[in-house]
Structures are given as C-alpha cells and as structure tokens.
Amino acid sequence: MNSESLVKPCSYDPSFKVDIRSHEPLWCCAMTSSDVLVEMSALLSQLESICRKENEPSSQVSQQTGGKRKRHYSNTFQNHGMVLIERMTNLLQKTMSPVPTLLEYLESNSCAILFPRAVLYVKNPTAKHTPIKRAPMDGYFSQATALNQLISLCHQLQHDVTTMTNHKYIAHQIALLYQSINQLGNPKVLLDHRTSIETTFKKIKAELEKEGEKAPCLNSELIFWLQNLTSSLVQSVKTLSAELTSQMRPAMKYILQSTT
Incomplete structure (x- = not known):
C-alpha cells in the first residue's frame, strides 16, 4: 500500500543560485589598463607553467610505442586551465568598452611572444599542441625561486644567530646558503660572498664542534x-643586477614597456 510522501519538494528557483567566487579578490577596486595587463600577465604565467608541465614528454619510455615517450593529459590540468581562462575573460570586463575578446586582447598586447604555450591553449583548449622546447618565461620562476631562497636563508640566519643560544645547526644553514649561491651560477656580484664562506666555514665547524659543549655557540x-x-x-640581491636576473629580464622588459 502506497502512502503519501512526507515532503513535497519545491520547484527550483534560479534566484537561489549561488555564484562561486573563490578565485576573485576579496577587495575590489578600480583598475587601470596597466593594472589589467599586469594581472593578465600573472594569470598567463600560471597557464604557461601548467601547459609546459602537461606537454612535456613523460620520463618513462613505453615499450609498446617503440621506445617513444608518451604524453598524458589529466582532467586536473583541463579544469585548472579552464578556470584560468575564465578568470582572464572576467578580467577583461574591467578594460575599455567595447570589451574585446580574450584572443583579441592577447594578440593586441603581443602576449604570444612571452607566453606562447598559454596563448596556444587559449586558442584551442582541447587540442594536443606540439611541445615548445624553449620560451622566454621558462627560466623566470627557477631564477626568482633561487633569489627568494637566498634572501630567506639570509634572514633566517640573521634571526637565529642573534636570538638563539644554541647554534648547533648554523653550519648546516650556512652550507644551504652556499648551495643557494651556487644555484645562481657564477655572477661576479656574489663571488666575494662565496669565497668568504669557503675561507670561514672551517672556523665555523671547529667552533661548533668543541668537545664538552652541550649548547655550542x-x-x-x-x-x-x-x-x-x-x-x-x-x-646584492636587491640590486637586481643583470647578472642575477638574466632569465627574468624578458618578463620585466615586457611589463615595463607595456605599462608605460
């Protein structure tokens, strides 16, 4: 025997729809055309980075393909890429009127020169593009990361050597600092610092490895x-000399020329 339903669902009312704004800024303000270009470049750099990673051949060689390397496209990549495109499209609403299409805007600002992989993806998100071996932004993040790591280690050492009463790990931190300097190659601006570490490190080790010292200092x-x-x-790092920022120069030059 069928009984009446306890609850009768109401029909869906579109006015109750909740827009997802997890990728929008908490504080909105008026943006100039230069502000839009800087924000667009930040979004393109993210898209360029994930496109490069996704299109790189896998390190594992498949025997079934005769030794050729296979590429694997993930749903996560597609979702992330489409979110970035949506954010770029929404950003264009803050530009001139009439609002250009995303491709029109990218082409008018020569974005394909700096972000070739990202612009190719915007043109056709579902296509499997031929991997681009080298692009202007490839070295940007690695060099920026190395400079940031160097400054962070310096600040950490400055804090620890003055506030801590136990300097047991200072030698290890200095070794990491030395490795960070080496990651930047051989810029002349850092050669004296590297030499100074090389000539003083043994003294540091000897001072911290004295017998009977429970809290070496x-x-x-x-x-x-x-x-x-x-x-x-x-x-030295804050001077942003050409030696320290060679791989970052294309992006710096592009933003400077486009916003002036």
Missing part, C-alpha cells in the same frame, strides 16, 4: 662575520 667575531655576510648578500 659562535663567538662574537664569527657572529659579526655572519651578520655582515648575510646583510651584504641581501643588498
């Missing part, structure tokens, strides 16, 4: 040396 002379070293390194 650097003497005042070595603390003074470390403070000077880290302060000088930070100042």
